[in-house]
Amino acid sequence: MSQNGRGSETARRPPARPVPTAGAVIYGTLALLLIAIPQSVVNRLKDLDPGPVQGALLEAAESLEALSFRIGANAPYRRLRQLFLDVTGKKDD
Amino acid sequence: MLFPTIEFAVFFAIVFPVAWLLNERNSAKKWFLVGASYVFYAVWSTHYLLILFGSSLGNFALALLLGRLSDGPLRRAALWLGIVVNLGVLGYFKYYNFFVAAMMDLLSILGVRADLHFIEVALPIAISFLTFHALSYLIDVYDRRLAPSRSLVDILLYISFFPHLIAGPIVRARIFLEQTFHASDPKGMRIGASVFLILGGLFKKVIVANYLSTDFVDAVFRSPGDQSSLDLLLGMYAYAIQIYCDFSAYTDIAIGVADLLGYRFPQNFDQPYRALTVQDFWRRWHITLSSWLRDYVYVRLGGSRQGQLATWRNIMITMGLGGLWHGASVNFIVWGLLHGSALVLERAAGITGGGADCGRGALRGVAGWLVTFHFVCFTWVFFRSPTIESSLVYVRALFSGVSFGTTITPLVAAMLVCGGVTQIVPRSMSAGLETWYDSSPLAVKVAVPAVVIFLICVASPNGVPPFIYFQF
Numbered sequence: 109m110s111q112n113g114r115g116s117e118t119a120r121r122p123p124a125r126p127v128p129t130a131g132a133v134i135y136g137t138l139a140l141l142l143i144a145i146p147q148s149v150v151n152r153l154k155d156l157d158p159g160p161v162q163g164a165l166l167e168a169a170e171s172l173e174a175l176s177f178r179i180g181a182n183a184p185y186r187r188l189r190q191l192f193l194d195v196t197g198k199k200d201d
Numbered sequence: 202m203l204f205p206t207i208e209f210a211v212f213f214a215i216v217f218p219v220a221w222l223l224n225e226r227n228s229a230k231k232w233f234l235v236g237a238s239y240v241f242y243a244v245w246s247t248h249y250l251l252i253l254f255g256s257s258l259g260n261f262a263l264a265l266l267l268g269r270l271s272d273g274p275l276r277r278a279a280l281w282l283g284i285v286v287n288l289g290v291l292g293y294f295k296y297y298n299f300f301v302a303a304m305m306d307l308l309s310i311l312g313v314r315a316d317l318h319f320i321e322v323a324l325p326i327a328i329s330f331l332t333f334h335a336l337s338y339l340i341d342v343y344d345r346r347l348a349p350s351r352s353l354v355d356i357l358l359y360i361s362f363f364p365h366l367i368a369g370p371i372v373r374a375r376i377f378l379e380q381t382f383h384a385s386d387p388k389g390m391r392i393g394a395s396v397f398l399i400l401g402g403l404f405k406k407v408i409v410a411n412y413l414s415t416d417f418v419d420a421v422f423r424s425p426g427d428q429s430s431l432d433l434l435l436g437m438y439a440y441a442i443q444i445y446c447d448f449s450a451y452t453d454i455a456i457g458v459a460d461l462l463g464y465r466f467p468q469n470f471d472q473p474y475r476a477l478t479v480q481d482f483w484r485r486w487h488i489t490l491s492s493w494l495r496d497y498v499y500v501r502l503g504g505s506r507q508g509q510l511a512t513w514r515n516i517m518i519t520m521g522l523g524g525l526w527h528g529a530s531v532n533f534i535v536w537g538l539l540h541g542s543a544l545v546l547e548r549a550a551g552i553t554g555g556g557a558d559c560g561r562g563a564l565r566g567v568a569g570w571l572v573t574f575h576f577v578c579f580t581w582v583f584f585r586s587p588t589i590e591s592s593l594v595y596v597r598a599l600f601s602g603v604s605f606g607t608t609i610t611p612l613v614a615a616m617l618v619c620g621g622v623t624q625i626v627p628r629s630m631s632a633g634l635e636t637w638y639d640s641s642p643l644a645v646k647v648a649v650p651a652v653v654i655f656l657i658c659v660a661s662p663n664g665v666p667p668f669i670y671f672q673f
Contacts, residue, residue: 126390127221129643130461133396134217136647137654138210144651145658152207188659196612200663 143181146173202244204454205407212241213458220462227384231354234362234462241363242327249325252290253361259286260335261356264342268349276343283339291332294325299529327367329526333493334360338374340497347375355381362464364455368448370469371489377464385463392646393635398457400653405623406450409616411662413443417613422585425595429604433595437578439613440585442620445473448487449623474577474624477569478552479543482577494523512548517541527584532592536583543576 123129142149150173153166176182193199202209216237223230243250263283270276292300301317308315338359341347350356359377421428421436428436452469459466469489476482483491502515517538524537552569582599586592638649 123392123639126387126392129646130390130392130395131218131221132643133392133646133650134214134461137650138214140647140651141654141658144655148658149207185655185659188656192660196610198662 142172143176145185146176146182149173202241204451204458205403208244212237217461221387224384224387224463227381228352228354230384231358231381235354235357238358238361238363238366242361242366245326249328252325252328253331254357256287256290256331256335257357257360258353259283260339260360261350261353264339264349264356265351267339267342280339280343284336287332287335287339291328293320294328296525296529330366330369330371331360333371333490333526334365334374336497337371337493341374347378350378352381362459364459364462364464365466368451368455369487369489370452370455370466371493372466373489373493376467380464387463389465390463391460391635391639393638395457395460396638396646396650397631397635398453398460400650401623402450402453402457403654403657404450405446405453405620407657407661409619410443410447410450412612412616413439413446413620415662416610416616417608418443418585420608422587422591422595425586425591425598428598428608429606430599430602431605431607432609433599435607435609435617437582437599439617440581441474441578442617444581444584445470446620446623472624474574475570476573476577477566478547478573479540479576480547480552482573483540483544490523490526494519498522509548513545516544516548520544531589532583532586535589535592536580539580539583 146169149169150166153162153169156162173182189200202212216234219233220230220237223233239250239253242253260283263279266279267276267283270279298319301319305315305317338347338356342349355378358381359372359374362377365372418436418440421432422440425433425436449470452466456466456469467489469487471485471488473482473485476485499515499519502518503511504515505512520537520541521534522537524533524535524540527533527536579596582595583589583592586595638646641649
């Protein structure tokens with residue numbers, strides 16, 4: 109990795125609207141990951157102390173997880189994860 | 202809050218848009234980022250927020266005083282007051298028990314039985330980095346290389362800015378503060394470079410460093426006397442890769458995150474295991490610390506201006522202190538002094554450069570690389586071992602007989618290869634990748650980080666331990 113991107117300064121063409129572009133990258137990435145691996149958020153929320161906010165967030169995350177399961181969006185993750193575990197001999201907690 | 206966590210993703214997803222919405226009102230943006238940084242720090246410790254704030258406020262006031270005073274003993278005294286207070290706080294939390302134990306050992310050797318008190322206090326996270334940032338500011342103001350800031354928020358942000366707060370890079374005051382005078386220019390944002398720094402950092406930490414640590418290095422260093430000499434040798438290499446992937450991952454992500462918020466941080470690593478001399482290594486490893494030590498310790502001790510013996514002494518003091526900065530342990534001091542000795546030997550032998558003079562002739566280059574790489578790996582044994590005794594057990598076992606049994610797994614071997622690849626990827630390749638990314642359509646820009654993080658999640662271990670440099 110080039111740390112500071114040295115050497116790319118002159119060739120670099122910045123996007124016309126860098127902040128909206130970077131925002132789209134951040135939110136788009138998070139949204140895709142949320143739909144592809146919703147169980148990560150569900151599991152994390154289950155680890156938090158119970159409370160009204162945690163409860164509401166957990167409910168929303170579980171709805172998303174159900175949707176992801178229904179449309180098969182988390183199937184690639186489950187299959188690839190299993191493949192990785194089989195190949196390396198590792199186990200999930 | 203660790204970088205590779207859901208919490209940080211949510212935190213950054215809130216901080217990023219708010220910071221840029223406030224960008225035209227620069228002062229509001231800075232106050233917001235100070236607040237966000239304090240929240241980031243408070244996740245670990247609310248108690249020590251007071252130290253963070255007190256240090257910023259105290260150094261802000263002292264720098265203003267240094268700016269007003271004319272040169273003379275009073276001004277010098279004010280600087281020393283700042284140095285003593287900053288190092289005093291660091292010393293109290295980090296080194297007090299170490300020095301008490303050393304004092305008791307010394308007195309017992311002299312036949313005096315002393316019952317000195319130890320303190321039970323947790324080490325405030327980030328205190329070493331915080332102190333070096335503060336000292337950089339005070340000393341630069343004293344040297345009149347930097348005007349004292351009249352803006353409290355600028356100093357609060359400089360010292361607490363969350364990307365560098367916990368484990369660097371150590372950003373010089375004058376480099377950071379000049380970026381706080383005006384609103385950030387969004388056109389200066391390097392999206393491609395930032396995205397690849399963050400993705401590369403996540404891969405190095407979550408995959409390479411973690412698997413090397415949990416599947417191999419920890420066991421080798423836990424009981425070095427029970428390992429084969431091959432495993433001890435590979436353990437040395439594996440730890441070298443692990444600590445590089447761990448630490449450079451943190452600073453890569455920090456640089457990328459800061460860039461996305463409109464602030465530029467200096468480079469902190471430059472493929473250090475390519476170094477052809479130990480001096481070259483220190484130009485590539487933790488660059489912001491080594492240049493800090495060079496400018497604020499080595500040069501102030503006289504550098505190389507007072508003859509050969511004084512130069513060697515200054516190198517040894519600087520490297521010894523550099524070792525001690527990493528922690529209150531004899532191991533870190535030994536590690537620093539070993540590097541200092543190598544630097545002195547290189548000077549004595551007339552090997553001063555990194556690339557040019559050592560690069561002459563392929564054979565000389567290969568020999569320089571082999572010696573430097575193995576010396577650096579050898580010194581990591583002292584850095585990683587919990588005590589000096591266990592370091593010596595490791596070294597003795599390494600050199601006593603040859604046994605070729607190994608516990609290394611294919612996954613660990615793959616991680617070693619991945620770590621090795623990070624040292625040989627040409628800069629032109631990553632620069633080309635960034636240029637391609639910056640000119641690609643938005644869908645590709647989103648898909649690349651989504652797919653890479655997805656694959657990292659597929660191959661990630663359960664739970665991510667903290668970064669090694671958090672303890673420093």
